[in-house]
Amino acid sequence: MVRLRVLAAALGVLAVLGTAVPAQAHEEKTGGITIVHPWSRPAAQGHNGVIYLDIHNRGEADDRLVAVSTPLATKVELHRSTMEEGVHRMEAVESVVVPAGGSVALAPGGLHVMLVDLKFMLMAEETIPVTFTFERSGAITTGVAVEVRGDDHDY
Template sequence: MRTLILGLTATALIATAAQAATYRLGGLEVAQPWSRPAAAGVNGAGYMTVTNRGAVPDTLTAIESPAAKKVEMHRSSMSGGLMTMQQVDSVLLPPGKAITFAPAGYHVMLIGLAKAQKTGDVVPATLVFKSGARLKIEFSVGMGPAGGAAPMGAMSMDHKNH
């Protein structure tokens, strides 16, 4: 029992530390990148907050990761009581503004995961910006900063038809 409690405490501390990660490059900042647990071969999702602390706009144009066959940026929106998702080619980052990638909004799709993402894992990624900046980050695999979210496999998210 004592070993179990120590193990759970260590896991919670590691997850909290990973979720609190902030990455900076010039005026660009990425805070709390995280991803839900997901099985190998299926799609995963990544979330984060990207802030442009610089004086000029920039644009997030791509995200790369060796953890998936393909990485895309998507945006979910509610219209007429229906949730829809569409791929976006880029995300504008106005100066002094934060753009949140979260469930039911902008999100990163990790398509065709090379291996299972388990709680406590990290998923390496590189964010590519129009300015030429390339920022390496790691998505912390867990249930997110708020906790309680369902793993990708438990959600009904069809990304084949858009």
């Protein structure tokens, strides 16, 4: 948290985040949308990072994740991983639909948020500030935990 506060101050994002970047942000809500346990992996400055999360929609209309932003990356894209003839590829997608009364998982090997050209190293056990914007329900800014997991490192 100490390093995050320094980064946040340096980037001038504290005004946006207030004082609260919850370290254990397992659920955040806006409108009918709930974000469940967003997490990232350690990554080096200048490399790409990744964010995974589950999104639930308790609303009565479909919604779409249309943008993700963080001051820690030069650019943020929504990607889908595919496997074609044994070759791992990623393609950009414009948005991710979250069906009414349903959910969508951004998880290793499938949909994910790509943090392009990190401005800072992502270290294990840090929490990074990220804003998720939905077409109908608006924006949620929350802390995303940087975690080391034992699975392989494909996006």
